[in-house]
Each structure stands twice: as structure tokens, then as C-alpha cells.
Amino acid sequence: MPPTAFVTGATSGFGEAITRRFVAEGWRVVATGRRGERLEALQAELGDAVHTIVLDVRDRDAVIAAAEHLPEGFRPVRVLVANAGLALGLGPADRADLDDWDTMVDTNVKGLMYTVRAVLPQMVAAGGGHVVTIGSVAGSYPYPGGNVYGATKAFVAQLALNLRADLVAKGIRVTDIEPGLAETEFSVVRFKGDAEKAGKVYEGIAPIRPEDIADTVWWAVTRPPHINVNRIEIMAECQSFGPFQVVRS
Numbered sequence: 001m002p003p004t005a006f007v008t009g010a011t012s013g014f015g016e017a018i019t020r021r022f023v024a025e026g027w028r029v030v031a032t033g034r035r036g037e038r039l040e041a042l043q044a045e046l047g048d049a050v051h052t053i054v055l056d057v058r059d060r061d062a063v064i065a066a067a068e069h070l071p072e073g074f075r076p077v078r079v080l081v082a083n084a085g086l087a088l089g090l091g092p093a094d095r096a097d098l099d100d101w102d103t104m105v106d107t108n109v110k111g112l113m114y115t116v117r118a119v120l121p122q123m124v125a126a127g128g129g130h131v132v133t134i135g136s137v138a139g140s141y142p143y144p145g146g147n148v149y150g151a152t153k154a155f156v157a158q159l160a161l162n163l164r165a166d167l168v169a170k171g172i173r174v175t176d177i178e179p180g181l182a183e184t185e186f187s188v189v190r191f192k193g194d195a196e197k198a199g200k201v202y203e204g205i206a207p208i209r210p211e212d213i214a215d216t217v218w219w220a221v222t223r224p225p226h227i228n229v230n231r232i233e234i235m236a237e238c239q240s241f242g243p244f245q246v247v248r249s
Contacts, residue, residue: 002049006030006067006077008057008115009084011038013184014134017210018081021218023049030074032057032066033084057084057111067118076126079221080119082112083134085152087190090145101148108152116163120172128171130221133160134213135178137233141241153178157231164230173228175220180235182208205238 005022009015011033019031023046032055033039039052051074053066070077085108088100116131123129138146139153160176167174187198212234220229 001073002026002028003078004028004030004070004074004076005079005081006032006119007081007083008032008055008111010042010052011035013186013210014179014182014213015081015083016042017214018083018217019050020046021211021214022079025218027079028074030066030070030077057115058106060110060114063111063114064118067115067122076122077119077129078123078126079130079132080116080123081132081134081217082115084111084115085134085156087138087149087186088192090190092145093147096147104148104152108149109155112156112159116159120167123172124167124170130173130175131160131163131167132217132220133157133174133176135160135176135231137178137180137235139178140233160231164228173221175229176231177213177216177220178231178233179208179213180233181205181239182210182213182236184210205236207236207238208234 005027007015007019007029010019010031015033019029019042022029028049028051030051030053031039031042032053034054034056036054039054043050043052051071055062055066057063086104088104089097112133120131133156135156136153138150139157142150157176157178160174164174183202187201188195191197216232216234220232223229
């Protein structure tokens with residue numbers, strides 16, 4: 001039986017590309033996301049290698065039920081790619097929308113916790129597996145307007161390290177993939193559907209593509225069994241570091 005990957009946020013961007021890559025490599029994929037019509041289209045295209053679940057990772061009970069009631073042939077999960085996440089807003093902290101902050105924490109932090117906790121028991125029972133978290137360079141490098149989004153991605157990075165500490169004796173590897181400037185629906189979501197504003201983010205540059213991250217995930221999970229890739233920080237070639245900010249009176 002082909003091995004199974006469980007991918008959250010599979011209805012666009014990184015998650016969709018990761019799903020396609022694993023299927024192309026002969027795996028089965030449990031593809032989850034909130035938009036049912038997109039999952040239907042993905043399954044129609046990729047066929048029986050994909051089992052879809054309409055799932056909001058913020059719903060703890062639904063996440064646990066999804067992991068516990070996978071159909072025969074799609075368990076145990078060998079690789080979990082906890083990809084679901086988002087950024088909302090780019091304003092300064094003193095004017096930020098608290099609802100946006102709550103949504104980012106509920107999705108990027110709590111949703112990640114629920115997903116990992118739900119899938120890990122079957123990996124442990126099977127004697128091995130690989131957890132891949134999708135962080136961000138924003139978890140390491142602050143920028144104006146990044147505030148809570150960057151903080152949630154710092155949590156992702158630290159959770160991945162702590163998971164590895166817990167699971168090292170159980171045959172489970174853990175990798176945090178930390179992308180930089182990537183063109184997906186990320187900015188459209190951040191700017192709440194303003195496609196024109198989102199498009200300006202990518203003008204005149206060659207950003208990371210979803211397929212680049214899918215390739216990175218595949219590389220990480222196909223290292224020899226004696227290797228654990230702790231974290232991969234990946235930026236577009238056009239992106240680098242700026243000087244420290246100094247505000248003069």
C-alpha cells in the first residue's frame with residue numbers, strides 16, 4: 001500500500017502544490033481545507049490517490065475526528081504537512097484589528113497544535129513518521145506590520161524544535177520549512193480580497209513559487225532515515241536583510 005501524507009490547507013498555494021507533488025511521487029494524500037469546491041476539483045483531477053476532508057483547523061473536535069476516522073488505505077499517516085495558516089492586515093500594532101489577531105492565533109498556533117496532536121498517536125503506534133510544519137522567515141526577522149503574524153510563526157519554529165525533543169526516541173522526524181517572499185493567495189488573504197493591492201507586493205520581482213516549497217518539503221522527507229532536517233529557511237533571490245531601524249528625533 002502506498003504511504004500516506006496528511007496535508008492541511010490543500011485548497012491553494014503551498015498545500016495544493018505539496019498535494020500534487022506527493023501524488024506524483026506515488027503517495028496517497030489526505031487533502032484538507034475549508035473550501036469544499038476546490039477539494040472536489042482536486043480529487044477529480046488526481047483521482048483515488050486523494051481523500052479530501054472539508055476541515056477548518058480551528059475546530060479542535062473536527063480535526064481530531066478527521067485524524068481518527070481516516071478510511072482504510074489512508075492510515076497510518078506517514079507524513080503530516082501542517083500547512084494551514086494565514087496573515088491578516090499589515091497595520092501597526094496600536095491600530096490592529098483584534099479579530100484579525102485572534103484569527104491568526106487560532107489558525108497558526110491553535111490549529112497547528114490540534115493538527116499535530118491529532119495525527120501523532122498513529123505515527124507513534126506505527127513506529128515512525130515525519131511532521132513538517134510550515135513556518136516563515138517572519139518568525140525570525142521582524143518587519144513593520146508583521147506583529148502577531150510574525151509571533152505566531154516564531155511559535156511554529158519553537159514548537160517544531162520541542163516536538164523533535166519529545167519524539168526523538170519514537171522514530172518521528174520533525175522539520176520546519178520557513179519560506180520568505182512567495183506568491184500564493186497569501187497577500188490576497190492578508191489584504192482581505194484586494195487583488196490589486198496584493199499584486200503590487202510581487203511587482204518587478206521573482207518570488208518563491210508554491211512548487212518550490214513542495215520540492216523543499218519532498219527533499220526534507222526523503223532524506224535517509226538517519227538524517228533529521230531541523231529547519232530550512234528559504235528566500236527568493238531578490239529578498240535579503242535590511243539595516244537596523246533607527247528613528248531620529
